[in-house]
Amino acid sequence: MPLRLTMTSLALRYTLLAWIALLFVFPMVFMLVSSLKPDLDLLRDSGSLRAFLPVGDVSLDNYRDAFDRAPIGRFIFNSVLITAVTMVLSLFLCSMAAFSFAFMRWPGRAAALAAILATYILPFEAIAIPLLLLVNELPWLGAGGVEFGWLNSYHVQIVPFIADALTLFLFVQYFRDLPRELVEAARVDGAGWFQIYRSVVLPLAGPVFATAAILKFLMMYNDQFMWPIMVAQVEEYRPVMVGLLYFFQLNVAWGEVMAYLSIITVPVLAFYLALQRAFIASVASTGVKG
Known part of the structure; x- marks a missing residue:
């Protein structure tokens, strides 16, 4: 019984830490994924989970244009x-x-x-x-x-x-x-x-x-x-x-x-x-x- 409680507490602790880590990672993921999308796709996807996924017309054009600007x-x-x-x-x-x-x-x-x-x-x-x-x-x-x-x-x-x-x-x-x-x-x-x-x-x-x-x-x-x-x-x-x-x-x-x-x-x-x-x-x- 004590071992089961210990394993349960560890699982809850690591689950909580994982969610906290995700909260800190989400802005970085949003920034990187958004940098690969054209402005129309970026703004359209910003209100859904697609904002964190590299879907649609993704490319490195924004990086090229940023260096040109x-x-x-x-x-x-x-x-x-x-x-x-x-x-x-x-x-x-x-x-x-x-x-x-x-x-x-x-x-x-x-x-x-x-x-x-x-x-x-x-x-x-x-x-x-x-x-x-x-x-x-x-x-x-x-x-x-x-x-x-x-x-x-x-x-x-x-x-x-x-x-x-x-x-x-x-x-x-x-x-x-x-x-x-x-x-x-x-x-x-x-x-x-x-x-x-x-x-x-x-x-x-x-x-x-x-x-x-x-x-x-x-x-x-x-x-x-x-x-x-x-x-x-x-x-x-x-x-x-x-x-x-x-x-x-x-x-x-x-x-x-x-x-x-x-x-x-x-x-x-x-x-x-x-x-x-x-x-x-x-x-x-x-x-x-x-």
Whole structure:
């Protein structure tokens, strides 16, 4: 009897999980299937289960037309470059700052951390205009020497987003849970703070690095719309989210929109799957020996 109850509970649990998984998969299936249909079939099938089935006049014409309408390759390159550089710099700087908040003692540490975390509730729209005025006057060392104004560049889409309160908070909370005895023992052995950060803390921080990387990548890749529209007036520096505007001019080609969304989703899925495996591996291999 207990075995039967256990099998029944497992079957119910996996059935529930399967339905939850389907709820998350349905939008992806709808997007992929719709990208293969002409607009008339797409709109006609959207109110039935045929929307999730590749039936009717399916082809890759929407993908060909999407590449003809917009420089998708350039947009994806820009987004991946901006997101990857911002993510790497953010992980490095935020982890070092979190190390100082978690292990070092200096005046005003608690107040500084509280002030930084308070910025998380501040919407970007509230600082967009002041930030635009600021970056329009800042100097930058370019190929022709010192130039003023960061508009129409990659760094104007990277530098303002390197440090953020959420990434710092994740690292601070994780570092505070690490045994302080390891840091104190390293200090007794004569190790410097950066050596402790590199040789003691970083090897134990795999899970938080993977988690912060996934969140930072998704945030940067998906939120590149308002700010790039303000600072990137030329096509050369525009990311994928701004590229959506190319498909909403005059008559909307919904099949091309779905094809474009399918294409720009590939880097996100690839990065997420890669980091998910790294996250699982780091959790399995990370341990603290006494």
